[in-house]
Every structure is written in C-alpha cells, then in structure tokens.
Amino acid sequence: MSKPFPDTFQGNAIPWLLEGEAHDLPITGALPPTLRGTFFRNGPNPQFAPRGHYANWYDGDGMVHAFHIDDGRVRYVNRWVLTERFRAERDAGQALLGTLFEPQSVAPEGESLSRNAANATIVCHGGKVLATWETGLPHEIDPMTLETRGLHDFGGAIPHDMMVHPKIDPVSGEMHLFGRTAPHPAPGNMTYHVVDRSGAVTHTAEVAVPYDSMTHDMFMTENFVILTVFPAVYDEARAQAGGPYVAWEQDRESFLGILPKGGTGEDITWVSFPSCWGSHTMNAYEDGDKLICDVIRYPRAMLFPDPDGSWPTGLEFPALHRWTVDPKAGTVDERRFDDANGEMPIMDVRFRGRPYRHGYSAGWSGAVRGLDAIHHYDWQTGVRRTFVPGDGCLVQEPAFAPAGPDAAEGEGYLLALVYRGAENRSDLVVFDAQAIDQEPIATVTLPHRIVTGLHGAWLPR
Ligand SMILES: [Fe+2]
Structure with missing residues (x-):
C-alpha cells in the first residue's frame, strides 16, 4: 500500500495512475482525412507520493500520451x-x-539512482521517438505502443546529456543540440553536437560557457546555432552547504553564444545583455547581419529560489518577445509582441530557422491561474487571436500539424488538450490553425483527464 499524495496536489495536477489504450475515441465534428500522424504529449506524473519539497517539472515520472490519428x-x-x-x-x-x-x-536505497525522469518533451528524429529530460540522456520509446526501449546515447557518441529542446533543421534533416560535458551534477562546459538525419552524430565540439547555468532551450537559424545562458545557476558547493543546487542569481548577465553550424568552441561569439529568463524559444532566423530570435521572456524565472533558498513572490508573468541580435555590435534590442502573457511557444517546424509568420503558445486569458488560453501570433500583421475554453478549463502546449506536405507555412491544424474542470476530464480540440478564435473543427472526447504536462510533438505519417 503506497502513501496518499499530499494535498499540495490539486485539481488537474493530481497524478493519474492508470495506463492503457482507447481504440476509437468519440469525435464531435470531423477530423480532416489528410490529418495523419501522432500527437505526443509528455509531462511529470509521479507514481508515488514524493519525498520532500516537490518541484513538479523536474521531479515527476514522465508519462507519455499519444493520439494516433488516421482516416478521421x-x-x-x-x-x-x-x-x-x-x-x-x-x-x-x-x-x-x-x-x-x-x-x-x-532514501538510502535511492542514493545511487539516476534522477532522470524522462518527463520534459518528445523529440522525433532519425526514426526514433525520444523522451527528453533536464540534464540527462533521452529515453527511446516505441512510437505506437509507447513501451520504453531504454536510454539512448547515440551509440555512445553523446555520453552524458542531451538538452530538453534540440533543434532540427528542416532542410538538412540534421538535429543540433547542446549538452553538458560531464554527468550531472559535476559542473562543466557544454558540448555541441550535430546528429544527421539517420541519427548518427557527425560533429562534436566543446564550448566554454560564461557560467554553469540551466540551458533548457536554444535557437537555430539557417547558418547558426545559439546557446542560451541565463542566471539559473547550478552550484554544487552551495548545495553541499545545504543551499539550493539551482538558484536565480539576479546580478548575473544573460548571454547568447552564436556559433556557426558545425563550428568549434573557438568560433563562438558571445553577446551579453541584462539578466532575464528566456525559458523557451519559438523560432529564429537571419536578417542580413542580424539574428531575429523570438522567445518567451520572464524578467526573473519563477521556478528557482534565490541563492539563500527563499522563494520570491509576486513575480511578473512571461510573454512573447522578439530579440534582434547584432553580433558585430554586441547588442540585443528587445520588443514585446503585445500585452498577452504566454508560455510553451511552438511554430510550423517545416520553417524552423527561416523567416516565418505564424507562432502559437499556451497562455493566460487575463487573471493568472493555470494556463487557460491558446494564442496565435501573426508576426506579419501584429495581430493575436486567442482561444479561451471557459471557466474552470485549462490548456496545455498545442502542436501544429500541416494540412499536407506542400502546404504553405501555417496552413494546417492546431491540436490542443483542454481540461474541463466541471467534468474533471480532458478533450483534444483541433482547430483550423488560422482561425483558433472560431469553433474547433473537431473535438475528440476523452473519458478521463490528462494531467497538466510540459511539451509534446506532432509526428506526421
Ligand atoms: Fe521546456
């Protein structure tokens, strides 16, 4: 008999303990016959009541959900x-x-265990479906059954760590990523890897970083990768002294490390700018000598304590920003898209690293509770459209599915999970991606709720 979960778990954060399959879910409306593929979701969902202060996003066991869509x-x-x-x-x-x-x-029996919870996102590359984690290797899972195949170290070529959010170049098919050079929790520099479309590592280079931070996401353009360093700082000595292992060090600057694709540590150009937390990137591209980097920006990250272990309150919520980076001048100009708050940005990944128009995020409709809105940002017009499912409802990061292989950028569907609090269950809603403020074209009804998670992916078939 396991212990009950503490009442700090509420509503749709209460862990879901069942695994299973539903073969043909009821649908209101109709899914387009051209929509074929799998919508994956991943997120922390602990199987047992945690020991100690639970940080959710880092500590919960990863549970993966797959919606296999075919023939409507x-x-x-x-x-x-x-x-x-x-x-x-x-x-x-x-x-x-x-x-x-x-x-x-x-517990004494836990001291030698890896913390890897495989709970962050799903990356589909080289014919593999990978569940990633913060500072560890990904786990490979079966694309259809979701059975775990095991830790994936790219044939030994990436021995310690693959970041949560690598970037795949849609033209070359290469995956670009950074990882730590040493196993957690040893401090260290970062390693840059290129993985070809078959899944083989073709390039590795060590990069010296300004300080040892949680590098969760990165930017990629046609010719460059950009390593991000924000003041969420790892400090093993502080942890040994009883303080937090990761803490927000407000006085440090932020850095972007601009590296030509396939380059070495000597090729990197660092640009520094004031302290902030760019949690997730939407996309980036080149504009002449400048780099356009679209990012979810917080003035100060919410997920980490101060170095003395105290937790700040009353923090400002994040929003979509555009950074225009001039590597020669060493400057970062910043503008906010609009007054909306959002997190979990996504785009039409067929245009990753190239000029683009359409982006999406989960977000907040106004009063800040859980994520309760989906935003569509049109960078060309500056117009935002928003879907708000209603009182007591929560959303998660959406995914974009193109209408077909030759569809124009943003021409397709937006898939999103909606938790309906009044019914204590979830729906998968599917929109015309250009009209998320209109009725969904299909609503797929689940008999149960899907715990609020982190990230996911659309894998077309
Ligand atoms: Fe993330």
Missing part, C-alpha cells in the same frame, strides 16, 4: 517511461529519490 479516427495510448528510478521505486513500493530542491530527503 483517433486511437489513444498512455504509458509511463520506465526509467531506472521508476523501476526501482516501483519495486520498492515508494519514492526513493529526494527532490531537486530537497535532495537530502533521499
């Missing part, structure tokens, strides 16, 4: 990722690891 029908599957920690804790019948912000709560 939807088959749903959900499975936990069977990580080392998941298997050990299942055998023990309780949580063994401590949490990121309270590691000392670890």
Whole structure:
C-alpha cells in the first residue's frame, strides 16, 4: 500500500495512475482525412507520493500520451517511461529519490539512482521517438505502443546529456543540440553536437560557457546555432552547504553564444545583455547581419529560489518577445509582441530557422491561474487571436500539424488538450490553425483527464 499524495496536489495536477489504450475515441465534428500522424504529449506524473519539497517539472515520472490519428479516427495510448528510478521505486513500493530542491530527503536505497525522469518533451528524429529530460540522456520509446526501449546515447557518441529542446533543421534533416560535458551534477562546459538525419552524430565540439547555468532551450537559424545562458545557476558547493543546487542569481548577465553550424568552441561569439529568463524559444532566423530570435521572456524565472533558498513572490508573468541580435555590435534590442502573457511557444517546424509568420503558445486569458488560453501570433500583421475554453478549463502546449506536405507555412491544424474542470476530464480540440478564435473543427472526447504536462510533438505519417 503506497502513501496518499499530499494535498499540495490539486485539481488537474493530481497524478493519474492508470495506463492503457482507447481504440476509437468519440469525435464531435470531423477530423480532416489528410490529418495523419501522432500527437505526443509528455509531462511529470509521479507514481508515488514524493519525498520532500516537490518541484513538479523536474521531479515527476514522465508519462507519455499519444493520439494516433488516421482516416478521421483517433486511437489513444498512455504509458509511463520506465526509467531506472521508476523501476526501482516501483519495486520498492515508494519514492526513493529526494527532490531537486530537497535532495537530502533521499532514501538510502535511492542514493545511487539516476534522477532522470524522462518527463520534459518528445523529440522525433532519425526514426526514433525520444523522451527528453533536464540534464540527462533521452529515453527511446516505441512510437505506437509507447513501451520504453531504454536510454539512448547515440551509440555512445553523446555520453552524458542531451538538452530538453534540440533543434532540427528542416532542410538538412540534421538535429543540433547542446549538452553538458560531464554527468550531472559535476559542473562543466557544454558540448555541441550535430546528429544527421539517420541519427548518427557527425560533429562534436566543446564550448566554454560564461557560467554553469540551466540551458533548457536554444535557437537555430539557417547558418547558426545559439546557446542560451541565463542566471539559473547550478552550484554544487552551495548545495553541499545545504543551499539550493539551482538558484536565480539576479546580478548575473544573460548571454547568447552564436556559433556557426558545425563550428568549434573557438568560433563562438558571445553577446551579453541584462539578466532575464528566456525559458523557451519559438523560432529564429537571419536578417542580413542580424539574428531575429523570438522567445518567451520572464524578467526573473519563477521556478528557482534565490541563492539563500527563499522563494520570491509576486513575480511578473512571461510573454512573447522578439530579440534582434547584432553580433558585430554586441547588442540585443528587445520588443514585446503585445500585452498577452504566454508560455510553451511552438511554430510550423517545416520553417524552423527561416523567416516565418505564424507562432502559437499556451497562455493566460487575463487573471493568472493555470494556463487557460491558446494564442496565435501573426508576426506579419501584429495581430493575436486567442482561444479561451471557459471557466474552470485549462490548456496545455498545442502542436501544429500541416494540412499536407506542400502546404504553405501555417496552413494546417492546431491540436490542443483542454481540461474541463466541471467534468474533471480532458478533450483534444483541433482547430483550423488560422482561425483558433472560431469553433474547433473537431473535438475528440476523452473519458478521463490528462494531467497538466510540459511539451509534446506532432509526428506526421
Ligand atoms: Fe521546456
């Protein structure tokens, strides 16, 4: 008998403990016959009540959800990722690891376990479907059944770490990514890797970083990759002294490291600018000698304590910003898209790294609770359209699915999960991606709720 979850878990954050399949979900409206593929979602969903202060996004066991869409029908599957920690804790019948912000709560049997929870997002590349994690290797899962195939180290070529959000070049098919050079928690520089479209690592270079930060996302243009360094700082000595392992060090500057694709550590150009947290990137592209970088920006990250361990309150919520970076002048000009707050940005990834018009995010409709709105940003007109499902409803990061392989940028569908609090269950809603403020073209009804998660992907078939 396992322990009950504490009442700090509320509403749609209460873990969902069932795994299974639903073969043909009911649909209101109609899915277009050209919409074929899988919508993946990943997110933290602990199997046991945690030991210590639970940080959710870093600590919960990854549960993956797949909506296989074909011929106007939807088959749903959900499975936990069977990580080392998941298997050990299942055998023990309780949580063994401590949490990121309270590691000392670890059980003796948990001290040698990897913290990797495989809970951040899904990356589809080289014929593989990978569940990523913050500072660790991804786990490969079966694209249809979601069964765990195991840790994926690219044949040993990426031994320690692949960042949560690598970037895939739609023209070359290459995946570009950064990772830490040493296994967590040893401090270290970053390593830049290029993985070809078959999944083979073709280039590796070490990059010296200004300081040891949580590098969660990156930018990529046609010719450059851009490493991000914000003041969410790892400090093992501070942790040994009883302080937080990751803390927000407000006095540090932010940095963008601009590196030609396939370059080495000597080729990087650093541009510094005032402290902020660029949690997630929407896209980036080149405009002459300048780089246009679209990003979700916080004045100060919410997820980390101060170095003394205290948690700030009353922080400003994030919003979509455009940074115009001039590497020669060493400047970053910044403008905010509009007054809306948003997180979890996505775009039509067929245009990754190139000039583009359409972006999307989850967001807030006004009063800040959970994410309760979906935004469509039109960079050409400056117009934002917003879908708000209504009182008591929550949303998650959407995904864009093109209408077909030759469709124009932004021509397609937007898929999003909506949690309906009054019914305590979720729907998958599908919009014309140009008209998310209109009625959805299809609503796929789930019998259960899908816990608010992190990121996902659309894999066309
Ligand atoms: Fe993320």
